[in-house]
Amino acid sequence: MNCKQLLSYAQEHPGADPSSRFEKAEISSHLAACTECARVMKEHQQVAETLQLVQDPDCKPPMALDAAVIANYRRQMSESKRAIPLVSTRDFRPLAILAWSVAAAALVFAAILFFHPRREITKIAVPPSEIRTRSRPGQIAQKPATTKDATVQTRTVAARNKSSRRSASSEPRDLPQEAFRSLMYCDELSCSDAMEMIRLQLPASFVTRPMPGLAPANGVVTADVLVGPDGIARGIRIEE
Amino acid sequence: MENLENCSDPDLLRRAMAGDESAFVALYDRLKNGIFRYAFYMTNSRSAADEITQEVFIALMKDGGSYREARGDVGAFAFGIARNYVRRIERRERPYRPLQEEDGSEEVPRRFDFPADTLIGQLIQSERTRQVQGAIATLPDHYRQTVVLCDLCELSYEEAASRLGCAVGTIRSRLSRAHALLAQKLKPLQDRPSGVQATGTEGCLI
Numbered sequence: 001m002n003c004k005q006l007l008s009y010a011q012e013h014p015g016a017d018p019s020s021r022f023e024k025a026e027i028s029s030h031l032a033a034c035t036e037c038a039r040v041m042k043e044h045q046q047v048a049e050t051l052q053l054v055q056d057p058d059c060k061p062p063m064a065l066d067a068a069v070i071a072n073y074r075r076q077m078s079e080s081k082r083a084i085p086l087v088s089t090r091d092f093r094p095l096a097i098l099a100w101s102v103a104a105a106a107l108v109f110a111a112i113l114f115f116h117p118r119r120e121i122t123k124i125a126v127p128p129s130e131i132r133t134r135s136r137p138g139q140i141a142q143k144p145a146t147t148k149d150a151t152v153q154t155r156t157v158a159a160r161n162k163s164s165r166r167s168a169s170s171e172p173r174d175l176p177q178e179a180f181r182s183l184m185y186c187d188e189l190s191c192s193d194a195m196e197m198i199r200l201q202l203p204a205s206f207v208t209r210p211m212p213g214l215a216p217a218n219g220v221v222t223a224d225v226l227v228g229p230d231g232i233a234r235g236i237r238i239e240e
Numbered sequence: 241m242e243n244l245e246n247c248s249d250p251d252l253l254r255r256a257m258a259g260d261e262s263a264f265v266a267l268y269d270r271l272k273n274g275i276f277r278y279a280f281y282m283t284n285s286r287s288a289a290d291e292i293t294q295e296v297f298i299a300l301m302k303d304g305g306s307y308r309e310a311r312g313d314v315g316a317f318a319f320g321i322a323r324n325y326v327r328r329i330e331r332r333e334r335p336y337r338p339l340q341e342e343d344g345s346e347e348v349p350r351r352f353d354f355p356a357d358t359l360i361g362q363l364i365q366s367e368r369t370r371q372v373q374g375a376i377a378t379l380p381d382h383y384r385q386t387v388v389l390c391d392l393c394e395l396s397y398e399e400a401a402s403r404l405g406c407a408v409g410t411i412r413s414r415l416s417r418a419h420a421l422l423a424q425k426l427k428p429l430q431d432r433p434s435g436v437q438a439t440g441t442e443g444c445l446i
Contacts, residue, residue: 010416043419043420043423044419044423046423046426047419047422047423047426048391048419050372050422050426051372051387051391051392051422053365053368053369053372054281054369054372054373054376054392055392056280059276059277059280059281060273060276061272061273061276061289061290061293062286062290065272065276065290065293065294066268066272068290068294069268069272069293069294069297070261070264070265070268072294072297072298073256073261073264073297073301074261076298076301076302077259077261077301081259
């Protein structure tokens with residue numbers, strides 16, 4: 001055994017006696033011949049003995065520690081069980097955010113509807129019986145026009161001559177009944193209740209019949225539509 | 241309980257985390273001695289070892305989900321937690337540590353030859369133990385960990401390598417180097433001539 005082998009042996013078995021008699025004899029013979037190895041081995045032996053001073057055979061966790069650790073475990077488990085609803089509440093937080101977002105969006109939509117300019121709707125106070133239809137040739141109004149009708153009609157026509165473009169936001173007024181044409185699915189322009197007049201802008205291509213003097217600007221035609229209380233359009237008048 | 245004795249550490253950890261107290265107790269019984277001894281020898285304090293052992297098992301239940309079986313056994317995982325707590329306590333206690341001598345080595349007691357069963361012999365023995373503990377504490381951390389695990393906790397080289405996450409050869413070389421350093425530090429303890437001679441009147445000190 002040389003010095004390197006001896007030191008390697010000392011590293012692998014620090015402070016331990018050689019297990020076999022052969023090893024013991026080899027080590028003893030080398031240590032007797034080599035003073036340096038003997039010094040190193042003595043140092044190792046002394047360190048091993050000194051370290052035994054530090055070793056405490058009673059180094060065991062006390063019973064109180066066992067109880068404390070188990071109590072900690074129980075507390076931790078109970079806290080984690082209690083924490084489960086909190087976790088699920090956290091999971092529902094996105095739903096709450098979504099609900100608030102939907103509510104805010106609904107509020108904004110309602111505000112837009114409230115402040116948006118409405119369609120111009122004019123209440124017509126004209127009894128339907130006074131409106132004469134001329135939608136279909138040969139169709140005869142159920143109720144004959146009265147003298148008042150003629151007056152109204154004349155006056156309206158005159159007013160229309162003055163200004164063909166009348167403001168739709170004007171107050172309920174006498175209408176030029178002749179200008180209104182009954183729509184095909186409506187038997188008569190007869191309605192027991194007041195009707196609404198709605199001003200629309202239609203593409204000129206919607207007007208199939210040739211209208212004298214009709215020169216649509218930008219291909220758009222303005223029309224007034226009479227709508228009954230049941231929501232059914234009763235008549236239409238092309239303004240321009 | 242007999243089933244738990246055959247359970248592996250990872251199984252016990254999983255069951256304990258799921259709320260099985262008997263599994264936790266079984267795992268605690270397996271690991272407590274190693275962790276407590278390691279903490280005690282690293283800090284030289286029973287109260288600190290108590291604190292570290294408690295914290296390790298609290299952390300084990302809290303962070304046990306991050307344990308990966310492929311990276312080592314549960315003992316090594318718990319040991320890693322214990323090592324972090326030891327470092328934390330060392331940082332906390334550093335301002336209160338007594339100053340060392342200028343040459344870096346503590347004053348070692350002179351060699352006395354009083355019988356260990358006498359009171360003065362016990363005091364001297366206790367002082368020597370304290371000085372050896374001080375010498376171990378002044379070792380670099382990786383040497384100190386190796387000495388504590390192999391020499392004081394009496395783990396095998398393979399177990400120490402598993403705990404420290406290094407090769408067995410590294411443990412051997414570190415231990416050899418640590419012993420050489422300790423021999424240098426403890427040399428005055430062995431070589432100094434006795435400054436006090438036994439006069440036969442030691443009983444008068446009491």
